[in-house]
Amino acid sequence: xxxxxxxxxxxxxxxNKINTNDNIRERLHSFGLIDGVAIKPIKNSPLGCPRIYRCxxxxxxxxxxxxxxxxILYEK
Amino acid sequence: MKNNNVITVGLIANPNxxxxxxxxxxxxxxxxxxxxxxxxxxxKQGVVNFQDQKIKIVDLPGTYSISPxxxxxxxxxxxxxxxxxxxxxxxxxxxxxxxxxFLTFELLTLNKKLILAFNFNKxxxxxxxxxxxxxxxxxxxxxxxxxxANTGENENNLLKKIIDIHNDNLSQPSYLNSIIxxxxxxxxxxxxxxxxxxxxxxxxxxxxxxxxxxxxSWLLNKYTALPFFFFFVYLIFKTTFVLSAPxxxxxxxxxxxFSVLVGSLALPAFWSSLLVDGIIGGVGSVLxxxxxxxxxxxxxxxxxxxxxxxxxxxxxxxxxxxxxxSGQTFLPMILGFGCNxxxxxxxxxxxxxxxxxxxxxxxSFMSCSARLPVYVLFTGIFFPKNAxxxxxxxxxGGVFIGLIVSFILSKLIKIxxxxxxxxxxxxxxxxxxxxxxxxxxxxxxxxxxxxxTLILGAVVxxxxxxxxxxxxEYGSSESYLGQIGQFIAPIFKPLGFGHWSFAxxxxxxxxxxxxxxxxxxxxxxxxxxxxxxxxxxLITPLGxxxxxVFILLYxxxxxxxxxxxxxxxxxxxxxxxxxTVIVIAWLVSFTIFQTGSAFGL
Numbered sequence: 001x002x003x004x005x006x007x008x009x010x011x012x013x014x015x016n017k018i019n020t021n022d023n024i025r026e027r028l029h030s031f032g033l034i035d036g037v038a039i040k041p042i043k044n045s046p047l048g049c050p051r052i053y054r055c056x057x058x059x060x061x062x063x064x065x066x067x068x069x070x071x072i073l074y075e076k
Numbered sequence: 077m078k079n080n081n082v083i084t085v086g087l088i089a090n091p092n093x094x095x096x097x098x099x100x101x102x103x104x105x106x107x108x109x110x111x112x113x114x115x116x117x118x119x120k121q122g123v124v125n126f127q128d129q130k131i132k133i134v135d136l137p138g139t140y141s142i143s144p145x146x147x148x149x150x151x152x153x154x155x156x157x158x159x160x161x162x163x164x165x166x167x168x169x170x171x172x173x174x175x176x177x178f179l180t181f182e183l184l185t186l187n188k189k190l191i192l193a194f195n196f197n198k199x200x201x202x203x204x205x206x207x208x209x210x211x212x213x214x215x216x217x218x219x220x221x222x223x224x225a226n227t228g229e230n231e232n233n234l235l236k237k238i239i240d241i242h243n244d245n246l247s248q249p250s251y252l253n254s255i256i257x258x259x260x261x262x263x264x265x266x267x268x269x270x271x272x273x274x275x276x277x278x279x280x281x282x283x284x285x286x287x288x289x290x291x292x293s294w295l296l297n298k299y300t301a302l303p304f305f306f307f308f309v310y311l312i313f314k315t316t317f318v319l320s321a322p323x324x325x326x327x328x329x330x331x332x333x334f335s336v337l338v339g340s341l342a343l344p345a346f347w348s349s350l351l352v353d354g355i356i357g358g359v360g361s362v363l364x365x366x367x368x369x370x371x372x373x374x375x376x377x378x379x380x381x382x383x384x385x386x387x388x389x390x391x392x393x394x395x396x397x398x399x400x401x402s403g404q405t406f407l408p409m410i411l412g413f414g415c416n417x418x419x420x421x422x423x424x425x426x427x428x429x430x431x432x433x434x435x436x437x438x439x440s441f442m443s444c445s446a447r448l449p450v451y452v453l454f455t456g457i458f459f460p461k462n463a464x465x466x467x468x469x470x471x472x473g474g475v476f477i478g479l480i481v482s483f484i485l486s487k488l489i490k491i492x493x494x495x496x497x498x499x500x501x502x503x504x505x506x507x508x509x510x511x512x513x514x515x516x517x518x519x520x521x522x523x524x525x526x527x528x529t530l531i532l533g534a535v536v537x538x539x540x541x542x543x544x545x546x547x548x549e550y551g552s553s554e555s556y557l558g559q560i561g562q563f564i565a566p567i568f569k570p571l572g573f574g575h576w577s578f579a580x581x582x583x584x585x586x587x588x589x590x591x592x593x594x595x596x597x598x599x600x601x602x603x604x605x606x607x608x609x610x611x612x613x614l615i616t617p618l619g620x621x622x623x624x625v626f627i628l629l630y631x632x633x634x635x636x637x638x639x640x641x642x643x644x645x646x647x648x649x650x651x652x653x654x655x656t657v658i659v660i661a662w663l664v665s666f667t668i669f670q671t672g673s674a675f676g677l
Contacts, residue, residue: 024496030141032175034264046301047394056175057281059501061390066496
């Protein structure tokens with residue numbers, strides 16, 4: 001299963017499951033990152049982490065170690 | 077009982093939606109700032125008179141969620157449940173309507189009258205957003221008012237709507253039960269499906285934000301990001317110091333004038349000294365910071381409102397993360413170079429409690445501008461050829477020690493979890509001039525209020541120690557302060573500055589660091605220039621450097637201590653900080669002086 005971290009820049013993925021702890025999951029939910037929502041990495045930050053994603057018309061920075069726990073579906 | 081004459085409105089929104097702008101333009105200068113009871117979070121409220129109706133507007137902290145299961149600040153939820161506002165107004169950035177609606181649905185579960193205020197409509201249209209507001213209102217079964225918070229447009233429509241809704245009966249949207257998971261929380265999946273079916277047909281957003289991506293392609297580019305970043309930081313400091321210097325001089329001039337005036341009155345020496353050395357000197361030195369604070373906060377507000385601040389956070393996160401904190405601690409650190417007091421206040425932008433405490437703690441290691449004159453004088457005397465280099469070592473040394481201490485504290489403070497740093501990068505926007513001025517004005521007046529109370533008390537106390545017992549010369553070795561200085565001076569002997577006048581200067585330095593120079597001058601009966609010849613007889617260059625390091629690391633000033641108490645909300649933490657930084661300062665200076673001496677410096 002691919003994680004959000006594996007998704008290449010500008011490739012759209014669909015969030016399948018968030019496997020972080022409850023606190024972080026709740027926070028991701030409140031940003032609109034819920035199962036079924038489309039998300040797209042748009043940019044690396046200058047030092048590589050966090051990456052910037054576009055989701056529900058908003059740009060959100062998420063650390064790579066958090067993104068690894070977000071399962072996504074996408075066409076390779 | 078509720079006062080029927082006043083409608084209480086709770087203003088709530090996601091961050092970056094223009095809530096503060098709306099509040100400022102609605103309440104104007106009637107804004108009252110206090111704290112939420114028992115909390116260190118600012119509570120702003122103001123009363124508006126509209127069509128003979130008093131409307132009290134209470135600003136709630138910006139939040140992405142009020143779900144009881146979220147780990148966000150609970151103040152918004154507590155207020156909405158306990159204080160029972162008549163109407164809730166949610167400000168929505170129409171550009172990111174879908175995400176904003178999650179909060180809307182959470183608000184609906186509270187069974188309160190709710191109005192949606194769509195903001196940034198013009199910007200959204202320019203960017204290519206197509207939205208049918210009328211249809212959305214029908215589908216959501218909620219009143220929607222389109223506003224432009226920055227210009228105050230359509231404000232009256234919003235106020236009118238508040239009165240209308242207040243007079244109407246509460247009506248629950250018919251779909252509410254279908255999106256509720258349990259009594260208190262919404263089902264995110266159900267909300268997602270509801271939005272897909274009912275909202276998206278009337279809401280077409282452009283795929284990307286072209287302007288923001290273009291700007292980011294420069295400001296967040298692998299190669300140009302850091303140069304831009306350092307350029308902006310340089311610009312902030314340069315502008316702050318250039319613009320505030322004449323104002324600071326002006327304030328000092330006025331206070332000097334007062335001193336001379338009072339001195340010329342035929343008052344008994346005791347009272348004359350209390351007024352001149354104690355009150356006028358102390359308050360004057362504190363007030364002389366106000367231009368600096370005002371301008372620094374003005375520029376920071378521009379950084380924040382333009383959207384760049386969030387970028388600086390992610391730029392440095394990777395490095396800071398290794399020290400147990402996140403990029404969010406960076407801004408307060410930078411601000412600390414100006415003044416630790418507003419910098420510690422600025423840690424409010426960090427929601428994560430543990431990280432916020434660390435950020436407050438390490439801020440005292442950031443060399444504030446009051447330390448600079450001391451650095452300049454000492455390096456000028458002892459390192460005339462390498463003065464700039466030594467000063468830079470002090471600045472970077474403070475940051476370095478700060479990061480090490482962060483690392484240790486992040487292991488020591490037992491609050492669960494770390495700041496996961498999930499951060500919205502808002503679109504770039506032009507800040508509203510009116511708002512940033514108001515913001516800076518507030519910060520400055522808060523600072524002045526403190527100068528009027530706590531600092532004044534401390535100044536008078538130290539003045540008393542320096543003047544008693546009766547008949548001694550002010551601040552001389554016979555005064556209580558001089559005696560204390562002689563008593564503690566041996567502690568500083570292994571650090572290379574064992575003369576009692578340095579101990580006294582360090583005590584005076586608690587009031588404000590720049591007083592250190594004046595104190596040394598007074599104690600040796602010379603002017604600032606006179607110190608050039610006196611000081612080399614008292615300490616070696618190594619001892620001088622050790623003294624500067626001590627000044628860098630020990631308590632910034634009593635105003636900072638008061639701010640730490642206020643922002644951490646804990647005396648225990650404040651005292652822990654007070655003692656720990658002195659111990660750290662002593663250890664570091666000791667190591668420097670002893671190592672240096674061993675190498676024959």
